[in-house]
Amino acid sequence: xxxxxxxxxxxxxxxxxxxxxxLGDYLKEIKHDMSVDQILAAVKNDDDDEAFDEMVxxxxxSDDVPDSETAQEFAMELFNYFPRKSxxxxxxxxxxxxxxxxxxxxxxxxxxxxxxxxxxxxxxPD
Numbered sequence: 001x002x003x004x005x006x007x008x009x010x011x012x013x014x015x016x017x018x019x020x021x022x023l024g025d026y027l028k029e030i031k032h033d034m035s036v037d038q039i040l041a042a043v044k045n046d047d048d049d050e051a052f053d054e055m056v057x058x059x060x061x062s063d064d065v066p067d068s069e070t071a072q073e074f075a076m077e078l079f080n081y082f083p084r085k086s087x088x089x090x091x092x093x094x095x096x097x098x099x100x101x102x103x104x105x106x107x108x109x110x111x112x113x114x115x116x117x118x119x120x121x122x123x124x125p126d
Contacts, residue, residue: 008098012081012091019077026074030062043078047085055079073112080104095124
């Protein structure tokens with residue numbers, strides 16, 4: 001069981017690195033006035049149901065935003081993989097079973113590629 005937790009932690013850390021790298025490039029490309037650290041602080045401090053929509057708007061605030069879909073994709077990945085106040089300082093990815101995390105990631109990649117055949121959903125148990 002501990003080996004699976006280590007694989008999950010490695011997966012999450014690798015994914016976080018990819019997201020941060022892509023986010024940094026995106027912010028530079030659109031000449032956004034916020035830094036990666038400022039965006040992560042906003043994710044960490046989410047505490048209401050409107051936080052996701054606010055993040056999409058935040059990531060779209062630039063004259064050079066190529067499309068709003070990119071901002072939505074970043075918001076989804078940030079809210080899925082980075083710690084949030086609303087989850088007690090953990091990320092959704094950390095709270096999910098690893099097999100569900102893999103399913104979520106596969107569905108998200110299909111969404112990004114435009115090949116999604118159905119919506120993926122997961123509800124954390126109480």
